[in-house]
Structure formats: structure tokens, C-alpha cells
Amino acid sequence: xxxxxHIVFDIGKVLIHYDPNLPFQRIIPDPDERAxxxxxxxxxxxxxxxDRGRSWAEAEDLLIDEFPEHEEQIRAFRRYWSEMVPxxxxxxxxxxxxxxxxxxxxTMLTNFAADTFAEARKMYxxxxxxxxxxxxxxxxxIKPDVxxxxxxxxxxxxxxxxxxxxxxxLPNVEGARAAGWQAVHFTGAEQLKADLRALGVxx
Numbered sequence: 730x731x732x733x734x735h736i737v738f739d740i741g742k743v744l745i746h747y748d749p750n751l752p753f754q755r756i757i758p759d760p761d762e763r764a765x766x767x768x769x770x771x772x773x774x775x776x777x778x779x780d781r782g783r784s785w786a787e788a789e790d791l792l793i794d795e796f797p798e799h800e801e802q803i804r805a806f807r808r809y810w811s812e813m814v815p816x817x818x819x820x821x822x823x824x825x826x827x828x829x830x831x832x833x834x835x836t837m838l839t840n841f842a843a844d845t846f847a848e849a850r851k852m853y854x855x856x857x858x859x860x861x862x863x864x865x866x867x868x869x870x871i872k873p874d875v876x877x878x879x880x881x882x883x884x885x886x887x888x889x890x891x892x893x894x895x896x897x898x899l900p901n902v903e904g905a906r907a908a909g910w911q912a913v914h915f916t917g918a919e920q921l922k923a924d925l926r927a928l929g930v931x932x
Contacts (some may be wrong), residue, residue: 733911733928734885738825738859739872740894742840743915745817745853749776752809756802770796770836771806782869793868810845811852824857824925824932829858833930837862838881838894840901842873855915861885866925872896873904895921 739746749771750763768774778787785807792803828834836859839846840869843866843889850856863881872879882889889909896902897915905912913924922932 730913730929731890733891733893733930734927735768735834735836735885735892736828736925736930737881737887737905738835738837738894739817739894739898739901740837740841740849740916741814741855743818743895744822744825744856745814745849747814749806749813751811751815752805753802756805758808766799766802770799771803776806777840777871779845780840780865781871782866785842785844788906788924791802807845814849814852815851817855819920824921825917826855826858826932828930831931832918835859836881836885838872838877839863840865842866855897860869872898872901873902873907875908878905878908878910880909892931893925 736745749767757766775788775792779785789803789807793800796803818877821864825835837856839862839891840866841849843864846866856862863877863884865871865877868877868880872881878894882892883886893911894902895911895913895915896905899914900916902912911923911928915921925932
């Protein structure tokens with residue numbers, strides 16, 4: 730078994746909850762209308778470009794040009810972003826902080842817009858506990874692009890074969906494996922503990 734020397738956590742849906750529906754249940758109460766809005770206006774593909782580094786101002790302008798009738802709802806996405814991340818997953822946070830306290834090398838690698846990540850760090854101080862973080866919006870690369878894993882490994886001196894990446898997204902898990910890392914698909918804290926123990930990491 731290859732020894733694990735570096736443990737890398739994703740953040741959204743691993744350490745903190747994320748759901749854009751939360752504020753929009755108030756903004757667009759009708760569920761069908763809300764689903765249509767996310768499918769056609771503030772889409773996943775639109776939002777991921779902010780994770781790649783596009784500014785919110787540019788992102789909003791692009792959509793408002795195309796959907797002027799939705800200006801208020803478009804601006805609400807960033808305005809009420811903090812409501813989309815209402816709580817941490819205390820059990821998986823405890824796994825991460827326990828690994829750090831036990832002396833493991835822990836870092837984070839996340840698809841996150843730069844400004845909302847700065848906000849998240851204030852909301853959730855445990856995000857400052859690991860040795861460091863690669864934020865997609867700061868480096869202009871996003872998972873599952875192999876380049877972002879390579880960038881993280883270079884910046885933090887990780888040996889890919891001795892690194893394990895933890896993410897809730899299977900494509901991102903596969904991206905890490907394509908970069909030569911070991912990887913775990915996150916489905917919950919108890920399974921994460923079992924997966925880490927199977928890799929020889931005591932939790």
C-alpha cells in the first residue's frame with residue numbers, strides 16, 4: 730500500500746453545506762419557476778465561470794443583457810450568497826481538524842469564487858486550519874481539470890502518489906486520479922473515516 734502523506738479536502742458539500750435554492754425559495758417561491766430560472770438563467774455553467782475567476786460584475790452584466798426581466802433575481806444570486814452556505818458539516822469538520830491535530834499534512838482544493846471564499850473563511854474559521862488552500866477563482870483553473878491538481882501539488886510540495894483527495898463530486902475524484910493522486914468519493918463522515926482507514930490513515 731502506498732503511504733498517504735498528504736490529505737486534501739474539497740470544501741462545498743464536504744465541509745460546508747451549499748444549496749442555491751435556500752434564498753431563492755423566498756425570491757422565486759414557485760418551485761417550477763425557480764427550477765426553470767436555474768436551468769436557463771443562473772445556470773451551473775454560468776456560476777462555474779465565477780469559480781474560474783470571472784468577476785460577479787461581468788457575470789451579472791452578461792445575464793442581464795440577455796434576461797433584463799430577471800435583473801433583480803440575477804443580482805440576488807451574489808447578494809444572498811451567504812444564505813446558500815448556512816452550516817458546516819460538523820462531523821466531517823471534526824475529521825479534518827482531528828487529522829491536523831494528529832500531525833497529518835492537510836490542505837484544501839476547491840472550486841470557489843475568490844470573493845465568496847474570503848466571505849466563507851470569515852463565516853467558518855476552521856477553513857483557516859489547514860496548511861493552505863488552492864482556490865479555483867484565484868488560480869484560473871477548475872476541477873476536474875488535471876492542471877489544478879498539478880498546480881496544487883506544485884504549490885504545496887505534494888507527492889501525487891502519496892496524496893489523497895476527498896471530494897463529493899465523482900468527476901473531481903476522477904480528475905485527481907488522472908493527476909496521479911489517490912482519491913475518495915465523499916458521501917458522509919463515517920464512510921470517509923472508513924475509506925481513510927483503508928488507506929492506512931488512522932482517524
